[in-house]
Amino acid sequence: MMSFDPKDFRRALGQFPTGVTVITTRDAGGAPIGMTASSFNTLSIDPALVLWSIDKRAWSLESFTKGRGFAVNVLRNDQVELSNGFARRGEDKFAGIDTRDCANGSPLLPDVAAWFECNTWEVYEGGDHFIIVGEVTDYHYEENVSSLVFHNGRYAVPLTHPAVKAPTESLQAHGFLDDYLLYQLRQALNAYAADFYPQLSQFGINTEEWRVLTLLADGKPMTQENISRFVSQPLQELADIGEWLQEKGLLSVSGNEFQLTDKGQQLADKLLGKAIEHEGKVLSGLGAGQQQCLKEGLKVLQRSFA
CATH class of the missing domain: 1.10.10.10 (Winged helix-like DNA-binding domain superfamily/Winged helix DNA-binding domain)
Structure with missing residues (x-):
């Protein structure tokens, strides 16, 4: 089996953008459990299945692999601190957070972009992780909000690619598009970054x-x-x-x-x-x-x- 440098391998994987979620459940004693995860993904529409993976060294491993259900909280782009809080160890991650429980008892975080209530469908071996598959029993999402993204080792937000040409006839008819602040800022940022960042390779x-x-x-x-x-x-x-x-x-x-x-x-x-x-x-x-x-x-x- 080929061996890779772990840090370099993670850097290569980081080229693929992923969403940022907080997975929650309750332990055997009923205490709330939560951890940040970017491995969440869809698996099936019918039946409605999703999956995510957990490190075998995670302190909350048994609560998720032996539990009957969990909730996936998809974070909004302004919830970086929430993500960082649930990624830390050794502290009360739920302190000061006004949660409510979904039907299976898992805590739901406030004001997230979307949440999915899941019953544990199956747990599979996956190297140094377990792959947890959940059957979605309920969900909710907010319209017109931007989700938090993890890309190239840092937090990011999804934006419409400038090469994607959305219909602009109505804006142009009113002489508005070329003078619209959001449009100008986005175009300037994209052009600036595309011109500057490649020059770093010489260093x-x-x-x-x-x-x-x-x-x-x-x-x-x-x-x-x-x-x-x-x-x-x-x-x-x-x-x-x-x-x-x-x-x-x-x-x-x-x-x-x-x-x-x-x-x-x-x-x-x-x-x-x-x-x-x-x-x-x-x-x-x-x-x-x-x-x-x-x-x-x-x-x-x-x-x-x-």
Whole structure:
């Protein structure tokens, strides 16, 4: 059997986007159990079957593999903290969360994009995981909400691809589309990222490593919890990135803190220089006053949604 580096294999699998869910149930004593999982998938429409997988080392393994049912809570794009909370160990994950039970007793989380109540259909061996198949007995979903996605080792949100041409005749008839803020922001972001991120390959890093290195470029140590907030990355995946950068000699890890090595600092300085150079080219068509106005306006816009 071919052997792979676990971190590199996970990175390859991360190229496939998955939704983020919290699977819930109750243990033998009736206490609520919950864990974040991105392995949820559909299996059959008739009968209505879904599946997900659980690590054999999970502390809640028996509650899910021996239990009679569970619930799948599909998270919305603004529920990153909920996902992180249920991915941690050693704490009351349900503290402060107003849940209600579905018919099989599993807790349902509030304001999720969708939920599925399931009876356990079968549990199968799957290497270092168990595959749990559930029969859906009830479900609910919200219209016009965006779900949380996991892609390339970080949280993301699904967007309509710019190459997909939706009917725009009515907007164009009113002269609105080309002046619509959401459309302009999306097009600008897509073009900026598509032009900049491929240039990182010349430094031998990917976008996730770039975010961590540039965040630490001031030379000060930073806790993994704080880094996770800034780079929209779950703690486990961030720990993998930290190990990867440590193996490259770019990062030192002390307890819960990351700090750049001298080699890492040199690379971070180059990356910042590259980012500044790229930004200058992108904004070269604007005057200095226009550039500052654009940035300040975007900051004000962000604060308006806080």
